[in-house]
Amino acid sequence: MKVRSVAKSVIIGFTGAATILAANCNDGKAVKLVRAYSQIVACKDNHIIFQDGTKMLYDDGRTKSFWQLLNQPDIEDMFYYPYPRGRGSFAPPKGDPGRIRHEPLFRKIYGDSAAAVKRNLVTINWFGKLVRVTRVNGVAKHLMAVQRELRALPKSYWKFLSPIGGTFTWRYIAGTKRLSVHSFGAAIDINVKYSAYWRWSRGRGYSNQIPHEIVEIFERHGFIWGGKWKHYDTMHFEYRPELF
Numbered sequence: 001m002k003v004r005s006v007a008k009s010v011i012i013g014f015t016g017a018a019t020i021l022a023a024n025c026n027d028g029k030a031v032k033l034v035r036a037y038s039q040i041v042a043c044k045d046n047h048i049i050f051q052d053g054t055k056m057l058y059d060d061g062r063t064k065s066f067w068q069l070l071n072q073p074d075i076e077d078m079f080y081y082p083y084p085r086g087r088g089s090f091a092p093p094k095g096d097p098g099r100i101r102h103e104p105l106f107r108k109i110y111g112d113s114a115a116a117v118k119r120n121l122v123t124i125n126w127f128g129k130l131v132r133v134t135r136v137n138g139v140a141k142h143l144m145a146v147q148r149e150l151r152a153l154p155k156s157y158w159k160f161l162s163p164i165g166g167t168f169t170w171r172y173i174a175g176t177k178r179l180s181v182h183s184f185g186a187a188i189d190i191n192v193k194y195s196a197y198w199r200w201s202r203g204r205g206y207s208n209q210i211p212h213e214i215v216e217i218f219e220r221h222g223f224i225w226g227g228k229w230k231h232y233d234t235m236h237f238e239y240r241p242e243l244f
């Protein structure tokens with residue numbers, strides 16, 4: 001396959017010299033992006049093509065360490081860890097499915113600044129509290145659908161969901177220079193009180209109290225759960241339909 005040079009690509013996700021070894025839009029992953037996001041129309045010549053005609057390099061062909069996967073991922077790297085579903089998907093996680101994010105892609109889809117993201121925020125009522133989430137890709141509607149199903153669970157489940165931990169905040173992930181998906185209004189933290197976060201664990205290892213029924217409802221509507229990460233964050237759900 002003929003490959004465009006890095007210099008010709010419109011937007012690239014890292015700086016420095018890179019050798020493109022492979023360019024592969026036909027790997028079964030690119031098509032998931034096209035299906036999941038209306039803003040993405042195709043993958044061609046190793047580039048994701050957006051509705052407005054702009055392009056982003058898909059696969060930089062580099063072999064990466066875990067640090068590089070987190071900090072210098074290309075779009076294809078976002079699929080490095082498959083997101084597990086169904087029976088057996090609640091075992092203590094070995095990988096970090098969904099934690100690898102090509103930030104320029106999210107900036108392109110949801111807004112390139114706090115102000116740009118805010119223009120697409122709408123207010124929803126989450127178990128009695130008003131919060132702001134993006135309407136892009138129907139995230140607000142999907143969250144309302146999630147809530148309708150959650151409200152049908154026995155009331156004993158509600159303590160995990162309310163009071164809500166938070167939705168939109170333009171901020172970096174703790175200890176990193178990477179923007180959280182909360183910055184794009186496409187993530188929600190449920191009740192912090194019943195949650196476990198790897199940075200708070202002081203090396204005690206994986207733990208979780210969130211019932212799988214709650215997780216499965218979010219997943220049905222395109223949200224991945226931070227409790228399926230080795231670097232776990234069990235209050236956290238984010239809209240990542242390309243991973244299903």
Ligand SMILES: [Zn+2]
Pocket residue numbers: 182187188189233235236237
């Ligand atoms: Zn979160």
